[in-house]
Amino acid sequence: MPQPRIPGRIPGDQLFFGRRKGRPLRAGMQVLVDERLPQLAVPADFAGDPRGWFGRPVRAVWLEIGFGGGEHLAWQAKNHPDVGIVGCEPFVNGVASLLRHVDNDGLDNVRIHADDARPLVAALPAGSLERIFVLHPDPWPKRRHHFRRLIQHASVARFHELLAPGGELRIATDDPGYLTWILGRVTAHPGLRWTGTRLADxxxxxxDWPETRYESKGRAEGRPPAYMRFVKV
Ligand SMILES: C[S@@+](CC[C@H](N)C(=O)[O-])C[C@H]1O[C@@H](n2cnc3c(N)ncnc32)[C@H](O)[C@@H]1O
Incomplete structure (x- = not known):
């Protein structure tokens, strides 16, 4: 029998990310998801200029794909109150964690798409983002799973399209194989320039790039990350 179609969801999308649910949410976190998430959700059809998605004027919009526990996104929102930040994350425990940061820090410049980023990335208007963060995307190390990697020639081309002139794409990984893959795809795009001047960069x-949860875990296990910043030229 065909699966019911959920708006904004790609058939077979569960192939592309690890899991939607982890430990059962504590009661307080469940309340956040039930009550706060609908208030902070992006429009279901992703329509319009995303600057209009916030309850007040914002100078520009940044996007974080796969925000995990949301600590990086919350830090950026707190330190850049003039910017609106949209976060995408299908893992509900991570979404609850971001909601807690939003409430604890009194943030009014965060909007959430608690699902696969790809339909939103496909729908946003060209030039509508000033920054895109893809921090520690799942490396999918097996060759037969490489098609699931978030960074592909096509997604890099789309990120370039979505960035405003001078906009920035930030990517981090601690996986050497994925690092080579990412560099191969991003540097192949003539419209994106690496901001570094030497390998040590x-x-x-x-x-202005706080450590993420995944990053600190990797570092503790002896996997230092690579921080990559690319500017749209
Ligand atoms: C390895 S974790 C890194 C989390 C966080 N960025 C950090 O550094 O701690 C990768 C995250 O990307 C999310 N993710 C994977 N595919 C995604 C997609 N298509 N759209 C949005 N998020 C995705 C996963 O659910 C997971 O939370």
Missing amino acids: WRTRPA
């Missing part, structure tokens, strides 16, 4: 975390 990959290993130096910029001051």
Whole structure:
């Protein structure tokens, strides 16, 4: 029997990310998901200029794909109140964690798509984003799973299209195989320029790039990350 079609969801999308649910949410976190998420959700049809999705004027919009526990997104929102930040994450425990950051920090410049980023990325208007963050995307190390990697020639071309002139794409990974893959795809795009001047720049975390949960875990296990910043030229 065909599966019911959920708007904005790609058939077979569960192939592309690890899981939607982890440990059962504690009661307080469930309340956040039930009550706060609908207030902060992006429009179901992703329609219009995303600057209009926030309850007040914002200078520009940034997008974080796969925000995990949301600590990086919340930091950016707190430190850049003039910007609206849209976060995508299908893992409900991570969404609850971001909602807690939003409420604890009193953030009014965050909007959430609690699902696969790809339909939103496909729908946004060209030039509508000033920054895109893809921090520690799942590396899918087996060759037969490489098609699931978020960074592909096509997604890089789409990120380039979505960025405003001078906009920035930030990617991090601690997986050497994925690093080579990412560099191959991003540097192949003539419209994106690496901002570094020497190899050591990959290993130096910029001051406005707080550590993510996944990053600190990887570092503790002996996997230092590469920090990549590319500018739309
Ligand atoms: C390895 S974790 C990294 C999380 C976080 N960025 C960090 O650094 O701690 C990758 C995250 O990307 C999310 N993800 C994977 N595919 C995604 C997609 N298509 N759209 C949105 N998020 C996705 C996963 O659910 C997971 O939380």
